[in-house]
Amino acid sequence: MREVMDDILHTQCDYDPASGESYDFDSDFNIHAGPVDTAFILDHLSYKSPYSDQLLVEELSLKISQGTHLLVVGNTGTGKTSLLRVLNRLWEAHSGFVQMTTCFGPRGTLFLPQKPYLTDGTLREQVIYPLKDIYPVSGSVDDDRIIQFLELAGVSSLLKRTGGLDENVDWNWYDVLSPGEMQRLCFARLFYLQPKYAVLDEATSALTEEAEAQLYKTCKQLGMTLISLGHRSSLEKYHDVQLKLCGGGRWELTQLKGGSSSSSSLNHKDETM
């Protein structure tokens, strides 16, 4: 696992944490040849699960550009999360072209998965994850930022429960936090890391629509371009374009703000095809 992660860092970010060199947080992660404002390019992409012959999506063409927020919807099992697996190369595409032109990580693309990932460390380590090893001296200079982002995410009460940012806790975070608190803590992490692109897979499913509104507002204020997967219609208002996976390989793209699907400049495939 470690070797694979090191390989990814070398090939995608040109950065070796073991080199002793400092990490340039302000550098542009876009070292590949794609356009600077594009994160993902999909061209006639078809994909399926590796254990099935049934295509989930056929011939999908789409570019995900900075500033255009994309919502991916569809019934259970239509392939929303699988699209992410193909985008981040966990699964091979069946055919067509897919390219991720930014790197994973801060200033690149970060994924908030359906099941929140928590470390077994301190509150600070939860928020700065996965930078602990890369940026071991986040220290007191970062305290104000971390506290501000915990507040914005609605989980500043955790400071009291833990006894402070750096107190070791004797509990398992998964056992004591509610699903909503876990999701909020992951947003505090997102606010801290401030990637260019945030991929949110049902990331607000355990929260109220009011809480969802606050978290989306903050993401946008921090300049993130959002790619959300979800079922709730309340999500539509935070996005510009909707990709609906219809099952059986079919899909639809719709402009959400003042446009219709068929007149869109985006590629559109007839549902009946």
Ligand SMILES: Nc1ncnc2c1ncn2[C@@H]1O[C@H](COP(=O)(O)OP(=O)(O)OP(=O)(O)O)[C@@H](O)[C@H]1O
């Ligand atoms: N690791 C896996 N191995 C085999 N099949 C898988 C795997 N992951 C997903 N699938 C199958 O691929 C199909 C698409 O799954 P996916 O998780 O993309 O659905 P989804 O649209 O995200 O659904 P939901 O709304 O429930 O999250 C499903 O039939 C699922 O059972």
